Amino acid sequence: MRRCNEEVAGLLQEYADLIAITGGDAFKVRVYEKAARSVGGYGREIDGMDAAGLRAIPNVGASIAAKIDEYLRTGSIHQLEELRTRIPAGVRLLTTIPTLGxxxxxxxxxxxxVDSIEKLEHAIHAGALQGMHGFGAKTEENLLHGIDVIRKTGSRVHIGIAMAVADEVVPALSAVPGCERCAYAGSLRRMKDTIGDVDVLATADDSAALMTAFTTLPYVTEVIAHGETKSSVRTASGLQVDLRVVPGDSWGAALQYFTGSKAHNIRTREIAVHRKLKLSEYGVFDVATGEKITSADEAEVYGMLGLPWIEPALREDTGEIEAALGEGLPRVVTLADIRGDLHTHTDLTDGLAPLEEMAEAAAARGYDYYAVTDHAPGLSMQRMTGEKALAQRERLRRLGAARPGMTLLHGCELNIGPEGEVDWPPEFLAGFDLCVASVHSHFTQPAEEMTRRLVRACENPYVKIIGHPTARVIGRREPVDADWPRVFDACARTGTALEIDAFPDRLDLPADLVRRAAGRGVLFAIDSDAHAVPHLANMRYGVGTAQRGWLTPDRVINTWPLDRLREFLRPR
DNA sequence: GCCGTTTTCGGCCCGACTGTTTTCAGTCG
Incomplete structure (x- = not known):
């Protein structure tokens, strides 16, 4: 269970936030933040560890180990509880507004x-902030914009948070005696980048037992509804989870129905009507006789409509029905197609794990190749130097020689400067196997400048992948503004791949742009951008985004055999 | 509060940007 590490990471982060808000020592804040990241990204489950074991985690010393230990034993940390009584939760929530620290x-x-986002908004409109030190007109404008950004994602969460809940709930319910089948459906199954609530579907001969098990799961904080076939709960993270129990022979129809999307379902039901059939969550029925024809298996349901089974990620009514009826659906890329990861970090810059541990974990995933791409000096906070990069290369070559099963590639993640320039000169870049280049600053340039900037990066003969191209952070930072068709054309012309960064709060390039770019002949790299061992598993979200962008394996360079990849990586 | 050590204290990422505070504080990456 990974949940415990993440829970504790969340508590340590909250403690750091509360110390910061109460004006505590800034270094102490940073230590708790570092500890939170270390625990969240730690390769082993902390549940059951004693204080000595906990202290082996980087950035966890005696004091933090004691707090974690207290939490593992009692379920709370008294110093955190004490701070919580002094600072309303809404005040901490205020700091989620960009530009408000x-x-x-x-x-x-x-x-x-002011102790809530609503009150802040009201106070600004009422002019109540006037006279406050540091709150001028522009600040008020920025705060209102920040509130707007948060509202756009609303109560939705990024897919990583929702998937973590589903990964807990589905196995827990599957283990309940009498549960026959259980799976998540809805937008999560379609791999949307944000999720409003988690839909779980199950079949059982005794639905009451399953419902009781569901509503009493340990992380359920509120039971919104508790019925015979449907129950809804809210988890500690605030996410709503719905469970529906259907008869065993309705599984396929129910899964199809509850996976959606709504628009896709409208189309499938229309097709059913044309065929004198009726499609519902209970099955496919003959309209004339009312007789149920099929419902047990999703592929059979589609089959009755004259359609092949459709990949959930494609079910948005954006052409998949027409393709299924006509030229055929794309064979979209899957996790099994991925042969390597081309954008990852180590503790040489802002990663958590040393090179050896990251490589070990990558090999355990069965990769044929793995690129280490730590930050370049332009991100000055990372303190990278050419010497450090060369030393890492030596270390990587030695490690690669000792590990014949997987090819290690030495790369870097360059910073694309405001004019499209990158950190190192061509002669130094020539020494890398692979250069990823990404925007890390100056996010608000006008579209024309940003477009020139990205195009110029593509034109650099050593830049082979543009990392997280829009630089968005879901619920936190808007995508940069650019003339994307021009950027896509530059990528296609120069042989530069666009990244699909698989980090669940990025998923960047977003799926809609992926599909548009693919239509203009662009190639892609699906990368984890891992900063810790557990992040390597985020690859699945990148693959989901690629599927939503209709990508076939051939368009994804890290599905290619090493020889073909190396050919692609050769500087132009 | 953690860590490393010149090992029980001193340093801790630091520069850019923004808005407004006329000399800098807050936020961000």
Whole structure:
């Protein structure tokens, strides 16, 4: 169970936030943040560890180990509880607004009693912030914009959070005696980048037992509804989970129905009507006789409609029905097609694990090749130097020689400067097996400048992949503005791949742009951008995004055999 | 609060950007 590490990471982060808001020592804040990341990204489950074991985690010393131990034993940390009584949760939530940090949040709370995003919005509109030190007109404008950004994702969460819940709930329910089948459906199964609620479907001969098990799961904080065939709960993370129990012989029809999307279902039901059939969550029925024809298997349901089974990620009514009826559906890329990861970090820059551990974990995933691409000096906070890069290369070559099963590639993640320039000169870049280049600053350039900037990066003969091209962070930062068709054409012309960054709060390039880019002949790399061992598993979200972008394996360079990949990586 | 050690204290990522505070504080990556 990974959940415990993430829970504790969340608590440590909350503790760090609360120390920051109360004006505590900034170094202490940073230590708790570092500890939170270390615990969240730690390769082993912390549940059951004693204090000594906990102290082996980087950045966890005596004090933090004691707090974690207290949490594991009692379910709470008394110092955290104490801070919580002093600072309303809404004040901490204020800091999720971009441009609003702990200092301003505390000032708003102390001087104006603002303890929620709603109150802040109201206070700005009422002119109640006037006279406050550091809150001018532009600041108010930025805050309103920030609130807007948060509202756009609304109560939705990124797929990583929702999937973590589903990965807990589905096995737990599957283990309940009498449960025959259980799976998640809905937008999560379609691999959408944000998820409103988690839909879980099950069949059981005794639905009551399953419902009781569901509503009493340990991380359920609120039972919204508890019925015979449908129950809804809210988890500790605030996410709603719906469970529907259907008869065993309705499984396929129910899974099809609850997977959606709504638009896709409208189309499938229309097709059914044309065939004198009726499609519902209970099955495919003959309209004339009312007789049920099939419902047990999803492929059979589609088959009755004259359609092949359709990959869930394609079910958005954006052409999949027409393709299924006509030229055929694409054979979209799957996780099994992925032969390697081309964008990852180590503790040489901002990663958590050393090169050896990352490579070991990559090999355990069965990869044929694996690229280490730590940050370049332009991100000055990472303190990278050419010497460090060369030393890492030596270390990587030795490790590669000792590990014949998987090819290690030495790369870097360059910074694309405001004019499209990158950190190192051509002669130094020539020494790398692979250069990824990404935007890490100046996110608000006008579209024309941003387009020139990205195109120029593509034109650099050593840049082979543009990392997280829109630089969006879901619920946090808007995508940069660019003339994407021009960028796509530059990629196709120069042989530069666009990345699908699989980090669940990025999923960048987003699926709609992936599909447009693929239509203009662009190639892709699906990368984890892992900063810790567990992040390597995020690859599945990148693959889901690629599927939603209708990508076939041939368009994804890290499904290619090494020889073909190396040919692609050769500087132009 | 953690870590490394010149090992029980001193340093901790640091520069850019923004808005507004006329000299800098807050936020971000």
């Amino acid at each position: 702990p200092k301003k949040a505390m000032a708003l709370y102390h001087e104006r009693g």
